[in-house]
Amino acid sequence: MTERVCVGAIAGAFGVRGEVRLKSFTSQPNDIAAYAPLYTEDGSRSFTVRLTRPVTGGLGARLSGVETREQAEALKGVTLWADRDKLPALPDDEFYHADLIGLSVHDTGGALLGKVRAIYDHGAGDILEIHGPGRRRVLLLPFTRAFVPTVDLAAGRIVADPPDEQE
Template sequence: MTERICVGAIAGAFGVRGEVRLKSFTSEPNDIAAYGPLWSEDGKRLFTVRLTRPVTGGLGARLSGVETREDAEALKGATLWADRDKLPALPDDEFYHSDLIGLSVFDAGGVLIGTVRAIYDHGAGDILEIFGPGRKQALLLPFTRAFVPTVDIAAGRIVADPPEESEE
């Protein structure tokens, strides 16, 4: 299976003729339609995307094979995935979230902090969720140069400088 990157999600139906409300995860939201047909997460369905109009909370879109409001509602929450080779190459200091998940995170002294389990973006910048040995709860670390000076995808590791944690 070709490696794929999540580029959007279906937020629900829009209108009565099978249009969906699409949430784009691309840096330019309208680019989601330019990455060729998009796959369902399980790779069993392929959708051609045609954007129709901006809507509250996303984009209105027509997906191939989605003809009725019921078809569109059934897809609510589904993610859409593009083949990696259809996506633009990123500059050296930018990364696709899927490339970071699973990487080992070490402090500057080489001590394992944990593994990136998820990445969150609540509007003020990305946050890495790191979980690892001896941790009772995940470490949430801002994904900035100050806290994460080194990302080496090829070596499968991140060097981080987390703030001191209290022993509560």
């Protein structure tokens, strides 16, 4: 498990006084401010967060050390990471995306399908992107109990029951 988890991203500047448009990846978007300080992915910068108002596509926020529109614009696309110990514990059937990436994926017979490379959420539920040796195509698998009956973080393994593939 990683020490930090990605909880948001800066979508750009908002206004002229250094406010940013913040995309929150937390289940309750406003909770992102409670997990501060938030760090850049490389850990080189940290920010305290004060939410200011809802804005189209996210939240308006003031970040410590960001005073001008130019400074806010320079942060566009930066992901924000929180220390894992500030995040809530999850129920047994929920997982942080960061914990799933890199896990090996085996079918119900034990054959290796590959490893989780990414997780996508386009609004209808999470999709696992699985890459593996000898695969000509990426396997995209809905992250539901029907297709992923077992996730064993301690063993670093996922058991999946993918639909039949046509390669």
